Amino acid sequence: MWLTQILDRNRRWRGEETALVDGRGAVTWAELDERVHTRAGALLALGLGPGDRVLLLAPERVEVFEAYFALARIGAVAVPLDPLGPTEEAATVARHTNASAVVADLSAATWAHDLGVPLVLDLAGPWGGTPELPPYQGTWPLVRPDDPLAVMHTSATTGRARGVVWDHRSLMQVCLAWSAAAGPAEGATLVNCAPLFHSSVAMSFAYMAAGARIVLPRAAAPQPTLEAVARHRATHLWLDPESLRHLADAARAGDHDTGSLREIVYGGAPLPWEVYRAAARVFGCAFRQAYGAAEAGGHFAMLAPHEHPSADTAPEVPPVLGAGRPLPGVDVRVRRPDGSEAATGENGEICVRSDSLMRGYWGEPRATAEAMRDGWLHTGDLGRTDETGHLTLGGRQIDVITSSGRDIHPAEIERVLLSHDAVADTAVVGRRDSAHGEVPIAYVVPVTAAARPTPDELSRLLSAELAGHQPAPLITFLDSLPRNRSGKVLKTLLRTMAEEH
Template identity: 45%
Template structure:
């Protein structure tokens, strides 16, 4: 199964390299592999099994991706939830997918005290119970999960109505990743600051770059100052954001004295790139830009406009705008 193979390959090839970073800690590929397996055993001991739906309600943090990998390892389906949804919206999604458990941050879980009766387990990432999951579990044989088995239910952004659930199998994640990586041809030293949420199709971008062995830096929420600091602190080579985030970063006072020289590529999506933002960014950042186009309905990003297909500095005008992906 693709996600398990992703972890195993990176554990073998780069065990000591940092895989994930958040505001609290970092983990190597070896640590991520081992914790994911341990967590899978703990969730299985708690009654989670093949075909179960498990909702995840959290801001971006390492435990979110640990849970995705662990649930997929069991053949259970992870169901990322938009943490800004109102109580009826969260309850509605949980009810529609028939989630048997909810994992997340205690602050967010506390907002949703009343959940459908299908939920029999609630575990907070920031409480000792989650850290203990699997540490005392007996070793058991984990199921073989086929690439054609469903492992996630992703929800659309609901810009035109109610969020739609999209069931995704491992083969879809693999196809998206391999197709993308063949086109983008990432190097072995990528550090990517992820400014986007891990709760719909945008999170597939992070999975795709993890498949290439990249280090992914997570933030609990976007602010210009936090994003600038993350790039400078981790010497990030790549960023993944939406154009408005880039505008706010360039407008921030801190951008004038923050070292962003490590950036080689800015990935952007979800909206057109305004010409003024692009022109300013090209001049000030001096890196490449990659447009990302995708749909949660098809499993994530599937079209890209690479740096060599973007206009050269000074060529961005209303007569020669940034082209759209094809």
């Protein structure tokens, strides 16, 4: 289907150009097509076919893309998981999806044999332990646009992860919408710092569809990323805001050639003003934000480079970097709790309608019905729009704290705390309270331990910036916030910490 059409097209048009690079080598589009052809034929010979679920447990390397393409070619369903995640979680997903096989880096994930999956294949070796098969000569299975392509699991920042079912049409819509709005230039090279088991992998496919070369750093860390940018003269970079923070610090402290960068694309979490300003000054390139959700097929809104404020200004009140405008083919509405459409500038739940929406949560019809109503995805994100359709986020609906009958939005408190020069990171959660129902707890990471602000200092700042009826949060300092590999704060863990303290 469409994913393999990307491969067919680029093999014909740019066969000898490099398609993928990782820390071990590179493959051209012609080589990638040949390897995918062999892999797909081997999968069919092993008895796999349309609709079979196949777990992917591997680090960021070329073979993961090969697996995505090969599974798509035979109509099988990829179920990517974090190879560094708990074994119990992988076993649970294997049972829940009734997986037929697992493709894993067996040199690292030796426990893949313990998942109870019938067929265990080594990502780097001849799949299934069989000798390399001759090129497949048969007819490929018929794969339709609405056939399932992948089960992408949510980040589980607020609870249990759910399996989001993408079909082939969903990925096509996301990639075409991004290309129409961002217009990746001919000859682009994207350094992908995002995990390949996450819905953010859609960004790499969008750039591959435009013929871009994808580079995977040898490790998910600032130094290897900067080395990859310099070595491959990368034009684009894709990462989360927390990674951007550390990357800018490393680039400022060392001598790195990043002059080839034209755009830094970021997403997965809001980008604090100070992180953006520091990164913009260090790299001197354009910035583009992607906002989305796994349930929406990935990204569905974009803040274009010209919509970012100048990093050279020093505003008295740091601006909020909005989520931008919907991509082509995407409708976004902000709705009140009763389902009616919110007025311009009024906060409500962000709802999305497009051909990129998920088919549902795997094996969870009730949860699917709650999220998908009348053709609209209810994201659980809060936000508002202005007269031009520009979207500004206001946090997660589940994160709203109700104290003495009033709603407190953690994102507002976090924004003010981050405006303090001595605050590097922060997250606000609610803790149960017998008198008020809930009270806010602010976890704060100082820039340095020596220059740590006092709780009274931060409380005065909040009192000056926020409505007086909001109770001041209890300030607790941490060395770092717990985050998943996609850079999102694990507020479930912070809530547990808040209850225990």
